[in-house]
Amino acid sequence: MPTCNFWIDGKQYTAEAGTNLVDAARANGIFIPSLCYFPHLDPPLGTCRTCTCQINGRYNPACTESVREGLKVEVYTPELVDMRKALVEMMFAEGNHFCPACEKSGNCDLQHMGYELGISTSRFPHLFQDRLIDYRPERLVLEHNRCIKCRRCVEEVFTADGHRVFMYLNRGNETVVGIDYEQAARLSDAETRQAAKICPTGAILLRGKTLAEPFGNRTFDLHSVQSSYQHPISEGPPATPRKKKTIATVSLAGCFGCHMSMLDIDTEFLEVAELVTFNKSPLTDIKTFTQRCDLGIVEGGCANAENIETLRTFREMCDILVVMGECALWGGVPALRNTFPLGECLEEAYLHSLTSEPGERTIPYSEDLPKILNRVYGCHEIVEVDYLIPGCPPAASHIWKVVKSLLWGGDDSLLYAEFKYD
């Protein structure tokens, strides 16, 4: 094939005519986010839409386009950047993606796209659908909570005599990837490993596999594929003199891990202590606000009515409100219960569990106890939130960069390795 000239964001590039646009862009140093794309599949899957660009003026995924002479592509317009983020956010909202509790964390393509695109949290409300974890296959576990229906396994995994092992079932929002137990059993061990490997998320897992690499050290943990990775914290005001400010903090339905992480800046904490006064905070043990604060930092989501009351007080008493950690952002680990009715959770915990007293019939209820909500809510569902810090827990450097930037202005941006969900 002859080479051809094509244009990305107004700049001219060359590639062999007929090369898939995603590959042609990458070869020219331009990163087009993609998830379902698999280089050798023809026709391409075009299911996740994460690589949507404007191609000769029309919105289309880059993966279903091959370069030809004169092709004009827009990739990094603000609208397209936002659109692609929205698609990845939609996948997070649709499934039940608990990164801190996922075997694939750090090796997950979905998570990776979240990092590359700088997604703090999904703009979409999480759907929290109860989904199956299928333990029936002999060598695999199918974790439907994490499946993004990219179709890779459907089109890639076949038995030696050409039978499909995976297939879409149902339709619409009920679409799931089904597995044929009989055919799955006929795969070789290598083919089974390959099936788990091509899954971009942790939806296809190998049974009995120990995880050799520790979290923090995996494929996508440390280095961005974008040479110019830059995740600005906010377009804040220019730097101002570091006048002393007042901060309040609280942990709602969380584990205090984010507060622990705050302390992880070690000796730098001495600098912080000179710059800020802590008002209401577990760090000071001040129980109620004694003054209005410049900044409020909230860990944890809202699992009961008291959490809501506390959060609203924070919103009222703090000029700027920052929420940190996965729990505060969208529910996090406590939101594991969100796919079940509250009654089922309470009855399991207090009546039917192994540790409950035989014949126990009481679920704690008193007017003095905070009332438990039907599900766990992220803070932004309850009040306006100014800034969200992802992570479980967020890196100390991330937290303090945000605090400093918000309180005293100045440009700052996060490093790829500081921006994590686990």
Added chain:
Amino acid sequence: MSSPSTFPGYFPVEPARSQLLAELWQHQLQAGYISAAAIQALAGRHHLSAVEVEGVASFYHFFHRQPAGRHTIYLNNSILAELRGFDQLQAAFETATGARIGTVDPTGTFGLFTTPCIGLSDQEPAALIDFYPFTHLTTGKVQDIVQQLQQGARAADLCDHPADHIRYTPPAGRTIFFAPYARGEAIRQLPALGPEGVLEQLRIADLKGRGGAFFPTHKKWAACRATEDALKFIVCNADEGEPGTFKDRVLLHSQPGSVLEGMVVAGYTVGARYGILYLRGEYRWLAPTLHAEIAAFRAAGLLGTNVGGMPGFDFDIRLEIGAGAYVCGEETALLESLEGKRGEPRTKWFYPVEKGYLQRPTVINNVETFAAATRLLQLGTTAYLQRGIPGSAGTKLISVAGDCQRPGIYEIEWGMTVGELLDLCGAQDPFFLQVSGPSGECIPATASDRRISLLDLPGGNDIRCGGSFMIFNRGRDLVSILQNFARFFKHESCGVCTPCRAGNFLIERKLERLQNGLADRHDLEDLKSWGHIMKATSRCGLGKTATHTLVQAIEKFPAYFAARFADTDNSIYRKFDLAAAVADYEKYKPKS
């Protein structure tokens, strides 16, 4: 390589896999469901894994994996049915049959389910029982029907014969679709015209596809004609699923010959031997009419070998029956369905005229387009061009339903204004109009001087109408109508691409918030922005148009939406219903 189809009626060039839907239908109709054993048997026969067959069966909602009752009842849950008393109808059926909606009664006699629009919007409340139509239902009628079925009567004998309700045709004999029809008049002109002559006539008349996309028919046929392949197909898209649309039903019922003849003309023009009419499952009851017409064509030498006495021109037509999936109206999804697969739209890697059914060049057109082609040859271009307005010649079939006195089919000349149509059908205090179904346009009834024509592109002053015209009066709640549309798209999305599969679900949730009074200005902005994202990023027309009405409604009825959020501007709190959020827990309050 798959073995050729041996199924009765299938063409020898078709692989056996193509008959999978028909085989699943056999099981469904005989056993009332598709059993695990049936899945295994079909998988074995077609050398497929069981999960692949299950994937196909579970895609179409008329195929059940659990017994669906000796009599299977489908209630239409489209918006027009909702307005005509869906709730009472559901209650009537639940009481009479003892089955709750979505289930089968304990004796296994009746299965009661919902399905989107069954194409009888002018005769609601309506239902399908064992795939036979029952119209104008009342509580009394329901009791009577159920009782008779219990006593052993057959739905086929009890069912209604839906009226065509052709309410209006252009005056002074200017009708195109309902003029007297004699089989073969168009076909007999073919030898004189030749394929290029047909294309020329289509071009002069500027006939455009009537499925709603209005692509020039002559271009589509010429592109297919230009391909070298010896094996080509003509497919008639009779998967009329857009809620509120029933024009194809009436055409297939009252003028089936004109549709079949158009397919023959297309076959002659592009050099195809085989035609398939893909009839939506909801119209199963029309199959005998169509089979009879096909037989009459064969008897008249208008199908088979040397069609119309033209040596060497062989053409035949068979029916394929869908099984409940709106998305199969999308042409590439329909092709997948014909191949015995899940009806998932293909990527636009190829057009059907290049690689269509079985990856062969395929012309796929709407029912009305084929009928129009027949009528065009019959009338001649001069007479055809005298109908309508310059630049938008001819007539259009419109299904009118909703809040009006005379719902039914209106054959209007292009150029008629919205106001004229509203007067003709006796619209009652209209508030807004939904043109071309939920995926179309919503316009205020005050826009009565806008013309229905093809002169403007979508978004212009003239309105393109794909075939449905729904009227909603002032008493109707816009948000609940939008909710109905959102539920429909959520249910009917093929599930392949993220923005449509997840997006429609998210939109439905958001509208629920709106309906419960929990939305504020953020939510309206969100809806507009999400709607745009879905439009730009979805894989096929379903997702691209699913939020069209929603976004338009927010823009066109600002006063209506503003009234709902007047109290929430500038709050630092998001609206939250604490009482509802603790209601589950309050159930555990000890009883004193």
